[in-house]
Amino acid sequence: MKKPAAITCAFLDIGGVLLTDGWNHHARRRAVKNFKLDGSETEARHRLCFAAYEIGKLTLEEYLSTVIFYVKRSFTRAQFRHFMFAQSKPYPAMIDLAAQLKHRHGLKIAVVSNEARELNAYRIQKFGLDRCVDFFVSSCIVGLRKPDADIFRLALDLAQTPAGQVVYIENTPMFVEIAAGLGIRSILHSDYRATCAQLAALGLPIDQGVIRASR
Structure with a gap:
């Protein structure tokens, strides 16, 4: 049997893998409660x-104008943006x-993610993701989003x-x-240890002795 090729590159998702999701239904529910919004609307x-x-x-x-500030609110855009990012x-x-x-195994590291531009930029900078990621294939930049297979083809190119x-780590x-x-x-990422x-x-052992986390 032919031996599988050695892995030289890793693709990772951000939300649910490196960070919590940026703006999922749980976050939106919290926003509805915090700002007393109409949840269904x-x-x-x-x-x-x-x-x-x-x-x-x-x-x-433009997103906020359409989803939140289509009527007069008792809170400001800045307050809502701060909540989103938090x-x-x-x-x-x-x-x-x-x-x-990247550093122990010498892999090229890429992020392949569905992320809106402002949240994507904030998350990369806030959590220093660019220190271990070589390039980002973000939906907001490339105009493609998962599940479109073309975003993976672009990442490969x-x-x-x-x-x-390539090994891909993803929670969906x-x-x-x-x-x-x-x-x-x-x-399929479910937790850190798994x-x-x-x-x-796959021949890529990770030293688990320094940092522990639930994900």
Whole structure:
């Protein structure tokens, strides 16, 4: 049997892997409660325009005008933006894992994520993701979003790496299936230890002795 090619590159998601999700339904529910919004109306407006926001067709201000500030509010845009950004929290052990893949194992590291521009920029800077990531294939920049397989094809082109030499770490089963269908060895991330075990099975052991985390 032919030996699998050595892995030389890792693709990682951000939300649910390196950080919490930036603006998911849990965060929106918290916003509804905190700002006393109409939950049904807010969610309906969000669903109609968020895809356009994630691929860079709407700015944050345009998104907020459509979803939140279509009527006069008792709070300011700045207050709401601050709340949105504050929902992002790191998974330190997973960020350390990415750094180990880069510095210990010499892998090229890319992020392939569905993220809106302003949140994406904030999250990269706030949590220092650019210290361990070589390049970002963010939906807001490339105009493609998962589950479109073309975002993975673009990432492969940018990495200049064959699919068989890439490992992809992602917490959404559908996206794992799509990447695997392109020949990318994919890990469905559920927790830190399980992902470390799967990486070790691929010949990429991670030192778990320094940082502990639930994800």
